[in-house]
Amino acid sequence: MIWSDNCLIGVETSITEKVIAGLIKFALNAKATCGKIEAKKILIHYKKGSFKMMKIEKKLYTATVNVQGGRDGKAVSDDNNLNVDLRYPKELGGDGAGTNPEQLFAAGFAACFQGAMGTVLRKKNIKTDGINIDSQVTLGKDANDGYVLAITMDITVKGVETSVAEEVVAEAHKVCPYAKATQGNIEVISNVVG
Numbered sequence: 520m521i522w523s524d525n526c527l528i529g530v531e532t533s534i535t536e537k538v539i540a541g542l543i544k545f546a547l548n549a550k551a552t553c554g555k556i557e558a559k560k561i562l563i564h565y566k567k568g569s570f571k572m573m574k575i576e577k578k579l580y581t582a583t584v585n586v587q588g589g590r591d592g593k594a595v596s597d598d599n600n601l602n603v604d605l606r607y608p609k610e611l612g613g614d615g616a617g618t619n620p621e622q623l624f625a626a627g628f629a630a631c632f633q634g635a636m637g638t639v640l641r642k643k644n645i646k647t648d649g650i651n652i653d654s655q656v657t658l659g660k661d662a663n664d665g666y667v668l669a670i671t672m673d674i675t676v677k678g679v680e681t682s683v684a685e686e687v688v689a690e691a692h693k694v695c696p697y698a699k700a701t702q703g704n705i706e707v708i709s710n711v712v713g
Contacts, residue, residue, distance in 0.1 A: 621656040628670060628697045629654035635695035639687050648678035669706040675713040684711045
C-alpha cells in the first residue's frame with residue numbers, strides 16, 4: 520500500500536482478501552477526511568481480480584522447524600541444523616538465556632537480503648569487496664495497542680560508490696522474498712552506511 524499524508528493513494532498488486540476487506544472498511548470510514556480514497560474504486564478493482572497474492576509456482580526449498588513452548592521453549596529443524604533454546608529477552612521480562620523470534624527474523628531477513636543484493640550485483644556485473652548488514656528487528660506496539668515489528672538494516676557495501684550501493688539496495692528490495700513479503704505491512708528501513 521502506498522500512503523501520502525495518511526491517505527491511501529495506491530495499492531500493490533500482491534494483497535490478500537482480508538486486507539482488501541480492511542481497505543474497503545477503512546475507505547468507507549475515512550472518505551470524509553481523505554478525498555483520495557474511494558471505496559467503490561477499490562471494490563471495482565478487487566472484483567476485476569487486480570489484487571493477487573504472490574503464490575509459489577515452483578518450489579525450490581521448504582524449511583521445516585518444530586517449535587515447542589513458544590517464546591519460552593525450543594526450536595529444532597528437521598535436519599537439526601537449527602537447534603536453539605527460545606527465551607524472552609530481558610527487556611520483556613525474561614532471562615535472555617536463549618534466542619528469540621526477533622533475533623531469528625533479523626538473521627533470516629538480513630541473510631536473504633544480502634543474497635538478493637548478490638543477485639543484483641551479478642546481474643549488473645558490479646564487483647565489491649564484501650557486504651555487511653547489521654539487522655535490527657524491533658517489537659513494539661501500534662496506536663491500537665497491537666504488536667508490530669519494524670526492521671532496520673544498516674548496510675555496508677565495500678569497494679563501490681554510495682550511489683551504486685543505494686541503487687543495488689533499492690533493486691534488492693524487489694528481489695528479496697522477505698522484503699516482498701513485508702512490503703506495505705511493516706516498516707522496513709535500509710540505510711547504506713558505507
